[in-house]
Amino acid sequence: GIISYNITTATSQMGPKKKKQSDSVGCSIKLLNNDGDHVTSAMGCQGSIMVVNASFWWPYLMSDNPGYLYTLEVAVSDDAGNIDQYPQKIGIRTVSWNSTSLMINNEPVYLRGCGKHEDSDIRGKGLDYPLIVKDFSLLKWLGANSFRTSHYPYAEEIMDMADQEGIMIVDECPAVGLSGFDEPLMNKHISVMQELVRRDKNRPSVIMWSVGNEPQSNQEAAKDYFSKVVSATKAEDSSRPVTCALNRPKDKEHAVCVLNVCLWWFDLHVVTASCMPCQHFPPL
Template sequence: MLFPQLNSTRTLTDLNGMWQFQADEPAIDLNQPLPHPEWVAVPGSFNAQLLGPQYTDKVGYFWYETHFQLPSEQLQRRNVLRFGAVTHAAEVYLNGHLVMKHKGGFTPFEAQIDQFLQEGSNDLKVKVSNILDNTTLPSADYHGDGKETYRFDFYNYSGIQRSVVIYSTTTSYIDSITIPYQTDLVHTSVKPVVKVNGDFNHAELTVFDQDMNVIDQQNGLDAQLNIDQTHLWQPGHSYLYHLQVKLFDDNNELLDIYTKEFGVRTIKIENNQFLINKKPFYFKGFGKHMDFFASGRGMNLPLMNWDNHILQSIGANSFRTSHYPNDEITMQQADRNGQVVIDETAAVGLFIGFNANVEVLKNDQTTWNTLDTTAAHQLAIKELIERDADHPSVVMWSIANEPAGGQPGAREYFAPLVKLTKQLDWQKRPVTFTNMMRDDYQDDDIADLFDVVCLNRYYGWYTSHGDLKAAEKELRDNIMHWHEKLPDKPFIFTEFGADTVPGLHSLERSPYSEEYQVDLYKTYFKVFDEFSYIIGEQLWAYADFHTQDNMIRVDGNLKGVFTRDRRPKAIVSLLKQRWLKK
């Protein structure tokens, strides 16, 4: 699926803006206006914009509605309705007709709509579900009464989260482009895979450099294009080529054109090091939620751009899309800014009973005899790789966050998913997951399936709370035990930190103070630097974020090194000192 593009053969109609919205009710008629609507902004999370428990606390079904018109000449073309993401499931109706359904809240979906379009005003309705259960990603325990028990620690922002557009093409069009290449870091051969629907006479493929100078041009969809003296995509120093595909008819008239950016770089794991372009790379950065006031998890381009500048200013070179795929423009900008990305599916909450305060295992119950998420997980991996395979910023796939990797059935669940991920990705990128403290080296049964092991550890916070001497020993011992278990694997710490109340200071440097957060990170950094097979540190978290209300969350999760509105805590000065010189 191609990202929508406006050019000489493709039109683009933006349907973003203010839509009407309401909770589901029996009286809703597909052929009538919504009976009791409110106004909400699209894209955006409805439960970040509207007040009242009927929106902020409700789990169930909701309706969106808008109207649009298309120029008469556009109705003669092929028209496609595309959603960047709807959380977590959608049914789309145009002029009373069901157009498409989609499950999975963080990847795009689309359908051709010509048979449903009409002259004049068109009525578009979307039925949205924010229900999560034992079959979905993320996973939750749905009680069927408008309530559910979440197995993850972030707010269930919902709605039409990313852009809605209609794009049009001729009836002969480029359907998809993938850009496999081979390189020795000097000479690069590019063998694009282009899928075309409809009749055409011939195709022309061109590679341009970053300044749109022609590098090579060939005819035919099976053409190979060559780049000599390759400019490599490097962390912190992006260089992007452009592949342009043109289709022509029998009269040499242009039918369709599409241009796609790509970067050239290599990835290899060797001697417990992560090599990008044959050079060791050390991950410095964060786990990073899409979360902000009013927009919720909705696409927020000014915030995204602001965050990118903040990351660069403190020396961060990477982030993990915790715990779901980020929007497509975020990924494009990571390519352009030279940021390195661990691209994560929404497979979070795959651990029944990990929090005994909210969910307790019954007799003989395990995660893997309770959940039925395999189909959703396979689809999530497929859609993520289909969307992001050509992003040079993506150096690794994370297919799960903190699953129950030590419970019976875990290996049987994950082994086929790792294999699927490798099969779908032409680059054969490394595959990882994040391991949680409750599932440590003694119990884990899946880490050896993965290329890199990511560890989430909270010594000094959830264990040895306030005792950093004990935390230091626990951390060091844990690293050595993991290395003994998997001596040929590199490790990244993808979560570690402490809740920190902004502005709280303590002479005793006590927990929740900014001083304690600094001391905790100093302790971890000291230990990391002792081990060559630790190849990265991604703090939890980049910024404070909203969570469900519970007894350990006061105004959300406060482990951010920035507040939710991006005010720096004291730890940021230490990070700049460490990262800008490391």
């Protein structure tokens, strides 16, 4: 397995005494396995680590040990000797796709799950750890292996649990029922997607980005609009496919041809469409 890293540092106000920092910053990297044992180390704020005989992150029901996580410990120091440390949970896995399949670690995967919501009848939108555990237990009881974060980024505690439990996530931005597709809306949409990708790009559970839910993509302006939003998203992260939950009539759909994976929500059917002309659709 290969772990590539690029650490951005802030060179001011670090350390308990908050001394002025120099521009010379160094990074030391330590990789720990799921039991907390040392695996390997590296120096430098940018580079790659080769993990021999790596334990891969697998989704629930695809392995006897799903959700395997390493910890990447980063220590930052400067000439003044100040040090900051940050642990990052990571998983080693690949996501790939072609005209017929979505694959994890080169194995085809079928998504079974739901469009979830981040609320409950007794807590509303309030964060509740026991309810998070209960929700994931219910997902497993259903035989589910995934959910879509309909229709907004979820709390990091929920994302942490997905990483640990091997539950795959279609990570969606807060863009519901969009229409008009003018430039100010597009610029805001791109900014939101960039923030979402930068927050969640290191999570192995996130296997796909969703740029919205049920837009009025039967409008002709939707094609150019979503082409630019998807391009900006893939500029941030090209390792995952980009999708959108669609519900417009297929013979009037304009966003589909710029997506990697097309989800017609009410058909409950996912097809890859990276090379599919707008006017042609595979049978359900």
